[in-house]
Structures are given as structure tokens and as C-alpha cells.
Amino acid sequence: NAGVTQTPKFQVLKTGQSMTLQCAQDMNHEYMSWYRQDPGMGLRLIHYSVGAGITDQGEVPNGYNVSRSTTEDFPLRLLSAAPSQTSVYFCASSLTGREQYFGPGTRLTVT
Amino acid sequence: EDQVTQSPEALRLQEGESSSLNCSYTVSGLRGLFWYRQDPGKGPEFLFTLYSAGEEKEKERLKATLTKKESFLHITAPKPEDSATYLCAVQAAGTASKLTFGTGTRLQVTL
Numbered sequence: 001n002a003g004v005t006q007t008p009k010f011q012v013l014k015t016g017q018s019m020t021l022q023c024a025q026d027m028n029h030e031y032m033s034w035y036r037q038d039p040g041m042g043l044r045l046i047h048y049s050v051g052a053g054i055t056d057q058g059e060v061p062n063g064y065n066v067s068r069s070t071t072e073d074f075p076l077r078l079l080s081a082a083p084s085q086t087s088v089y090f091c092a093s094s095l096t097g098r099e100q101y102f103g104p105g106t107r108l109t110v111t
Numbered sequence: 112e113d114q115v116t117q118s119p120e121a122l123r124l125q126e127g128e129s130s131s132l133n134c135s136y137t138v139s140g141l142r143g144l145f146w147y148r149q150d151p152g153k154g155p156e157f158l159f160t161l162y163s164a165g166e167e168k169e170k171e172r173l174k175a176t177l178t179k180k181e182s183f184l185h186i187t188a189p190k191p192e193d194s195a196t197y198l199c200a201v202q203a204a205g206t207a208s209k210l211t212f213g214t215g216t217r218l219q220v221t222l
Contacts, residue, residue, distance in 0.1 A: 004154075033208050042198075042212040043155070043200075045211075049208075050207055092154075098145075098202060101157060102155045102157075105153070
């Protein structure tokens with residue numbers, strides 16, 4: 001099993017550009033989440049999904065969209081990038097909704 | 112609002128020098144408390160889940176304990192390869208896939 005995979009590993013965007021961060025898992029987990037990690041802030045939940053077709057907002061959802069059309073994939077879309085979205089983004093999946101298994105992260109810089 | 116506070120922020124130990132990391136939490140009904148290890152540039156790696164006060168879990172040189180207000184991660188006779196940031200997270204009752212993280216303790220173990 002590859003576990004949780006994320007692409008790209010690094011990305012630089014200009015303010016106002018849009019992009020999609022990809023996340024996939026091959027463990028048949030129903031639960032998937034997106035977090036951002038900033039220095040001194042800890043990991044903060046952006047959006048999460050409890051199954052295909054079902055998504056909900058986390059603590060910091062503004063400026064991000066998600067959809068879950070399959071169990072395996074949970075992409076995160078930035079609609080119009082802002083410098084405040086410079087961060088490291090982690091995708092996670094869970095079988096039970098408790099223990100979460102994280103991907104390697106995407107480091108995003110918005111200039 | 113759920114809150115997690117970890118201390119100390121950073122800890123430097125010599126190889127073999129045992130110590131403990133603290134995680135204080137407030138949560139509206141605890142569904143689970145989680146410990147993760149994070150190496151630089153990587154995603155968090157799941158270590159333990161604790162569900163109720165009095166519970167203990169062990170893995171190699173690490174032992175996690177839980178009370179109604181805090182959790183400790185005890186590191187016995189650490190080795191340099193234990194150097195990492197250790198993250199604590201809580202999940203409230205009635206929530207699924209939503210974790211609240213602390214900002215972590217950065218542990219360095221020297222020879």
C-alpha cells in the first residue's frame with residue numbers, strides 16, 4: 001500500500017492564481033481531512049469528509065473548496081491564492097474517524 | 112472550544128537521559144487523545160491513541176499516559192533517532208475526523 005499520497009510536493013503561486021492540491025489514499029478509508037501547518041500555530045483543520053459525496057468545514061475553511069467524488073481522492077482547491085495561504089498542507093485519512101494517517105505534505109508559497 | 116497546550120516547546124536531552132513531555136487539554140467530552148511524531152519535512156506519524164483516564168500505551172522507549180486533564184509522553188533512555196517534534200491532539204465526543212492539535216514539543220537527543 002502506498003498509504004496517503006499528495007502532489008505536488010512543492011508549489012509557488014502568484015496572488016490570485018488558482019490551483020488544486022491532490023490527495024489520494026489506497027486504504028479504503030472513509031474519512032479524509034485537510035490540515036494546514038504554520039509555525040507556532042499547530043495543525044489546523046480546513047475541510048473534512050466522512051465518505052464519498054459528504055464534506056464539511058473545519059476550523060479555517062475560507063478560501064478553500066473540496067469535493068469527494070470517490071473514496072480514494074480528496075482534492076483541495078484554492079480559488080484565488082493569497083499570501084496568507086502560504087503554508088504546508090497535509091492530507092490525512094482514517095478508517096474509524098479516530099486515528100488519522102497523514103501524507104507527506106505539500107509546501108505552498110504564494111507571492 | 113477545544114484546546115491543547117504542549118510543554119515544553121523544546122527539550123534537549125543527552126542519550127540515555129529520560130524525561131517527559133506534557134499535553135494539557137480541555138475538550139467537551141474526550142473521544143480520544145492522540146500522539147504523533149513528526150520529522151522535519153515529513154507528515155505526522157501516528158504513535159498512540161488513549162481513550163480514558165488511567166490508560167497507558169507503550170512502544171519501544173515511549174510510554175503515553177492519560178489523566179482527565181493531561182497526557183504525558185515518557186521517553187526512557189532516549190537515543191538520537193528519537194529526535195523529532197512530538198504532537199498531541201484531541202478529538203471531542205460526537206465528532207469524527209476532527210482533531211485539535213497542540214503546537215508540539217521539539218525534542219533533540221544528543222550523544
